[in-house]
Amino acid sequence: MxxxxxxxxxxxxxxxxxxxxxxxxxxxxxxxxxxxxxxxxxxxxxxxxxxxxxxxxxxxxxxxxxxxxxxxxxxxxxxxxxMAHTDLPSHERHMIRHQFHQARREIDQWLRLSTAVLAKASTGAALATSPRSISNRVKHLELIGIQDTVVLLVLVLATGTLKQQLITLEQPIFQEELSRASNQLNVEIAGATAVDLPEKLEGFTGFTREVGELVLNTLLQSEEQITDRVYRHGLAQVLAEPEFTDGPQVSRIVQVFEQRTLLQEIYDDVMELSDVQVMIAGEGRFGDMQDISLVLSRYGVPDRVSGLLGVVGPMRMPYGRTVGAVRYVATLLNELMHQLYGPSR
CATH class of the missing domain: 1.10.10.10 (Winged helix-like DNA-binding domain superfamily/Winged helix DNA-binding domain)
Incomplete structure (x- = not known):
């Protein structure tokens, strides 16, 4: 066109x-x-x-x-x-940035906040996917004796997530030995990913090796859990728009939120781009998206972690403001992800 x-x-x-x-x-x-x-x-x-x-x-x-x-x-x-590429007003940007800095330092909290902020800023419905291809990292661990043969493993991940697991021992271990094992593991595996850990654990034996294996399993489980989540906010306010007064139109926009196959296709499409993408009526590629527009962006750290963020609404959308809002929130998420995962490789 x-x-x-x-x-x-x-x-x-x-x-x-x-x-x-x-x-x-x-x-x-x-x-x-x-x-x-x-x-x-x-x-x-x-x-x-x-x-x-x-x-x-x-x-x-x-x-x-x-x-x-x-x-x-x-x-x-x-x-x-x-279209004029409209940035959000400075007072809105300041307020949004403040909200992110007040939130807990966890991806889950950031994505919940992202969708709430975007839904309010755009009057559309917002969605965000958890990061993919994520290499979660060990930040710190502690081993705490609970009983003679029961030890609590406290594992802090780079995302800010706290994991706890009880370990039952055959023989008692004093807290001094637990602290020594904790220190040794922290020196060797802090910053390690699930890919890095097997090689790093080769030199460990006995109880320390057992703890290292538990850390590896925890990392693998956390990656499985984090790849599958879609955060949503604001669908009700979109369904109140005059475009969505009949069943088929309501069904189409709900599909965008709920149909994982469609989200997968959209994700793959957007991940190839470096800037905000506006997708109107499916752009001829997605037949189920008549009368619907999406304003989407990727976020994350190149080669480490990436997710999808955006707004869904009727084609009758304030595109300039919506693009500005999506771009700003994606920029904030990029900054926060760099803090967690470091620069791209």
Whole structure:
């Protein structure tokens, strides 16, 4: 759609129609444009412009109205050629950053907060996937004697997650020996991933080796758990929009939230890109997404950890603000992930 040539005035008329329709959800006519905007031409000329934009496939009109509304092609042209890339106001950015810094230093908390923030900032529904290809790392461990033959393993992961496990021994071990084993393991395996650990554990024997194996199993389990989660927020406010008043349309947007196969395909599509992607009506690739738009971004640390973050809503979406919100939250998550996992390889 970017190759379509429009005059400056027709670009302005298209921008006005989309702006008005996004705000009011009502078809936009030539008379209302002429009254509200000083384009220096008559309503009749604007009417001709609307007809030309409709002929170009950028606008259409409901049977019951003389006004026009954007088509999916019109929205695509707008996003590619006319949209102002709007940053969130500084006070909103400051407030959002403060909320992230107040949250617990855990991926789960950050992603819950991300979806809540995006749903509020965009008036859409937000989703985020837990990071994939994640190499969780050991931060610190402690061995604490509970009873003569019962030891508590306390393991802190780089994500901030705390794992605890009881170890039953055949013979008692004094706390001094437990502390010595803890120190030895911390020196050798702090910062290690599940991939690194088997080699690092080769030099250990006995109880210390047993603890190391438990740490490895914990890392593997934490990676399995973290790859499968989708965080969601704000679906109810999207379903209140006039576009979603009938069953099929409701079903389509719920599918985006609930159908893991579709999310997998979208994830694979977006992971190839480095910036925010706007996907309107499925872009011809996802047939179940008629009348739906997604504004999506990847987040994470290249070559270490990456996830998907974005907003789902009707095509009648404030794209400039939504893109700005998604980009800002993704940038914050990138910063936080770098703190946990370090720079990319």
């Amino acid at each position: 970017t190759e379509l040539q429009l005059s400056q005035r027709r670009k302005q008329v298209l921008r006005i129609v989309i702006q008005e329709y996004v705000e009011n959800a009502q078809p936009v006519g030539s008379q209302s444009i002429a009254k509200k905007y000083d384009l220096g031409v008559s309503a009749a000329t604007i009417r001709n412009d609307l007809a030309a934009l409709e002929k170009a496939g950028l606008l259409t009109h409901p049977h019951t109205s003389a006004g026009r509304i954007p088509t999916d092609g019109g929205y695509r042209y707008f996003v590619a050629n006319l």
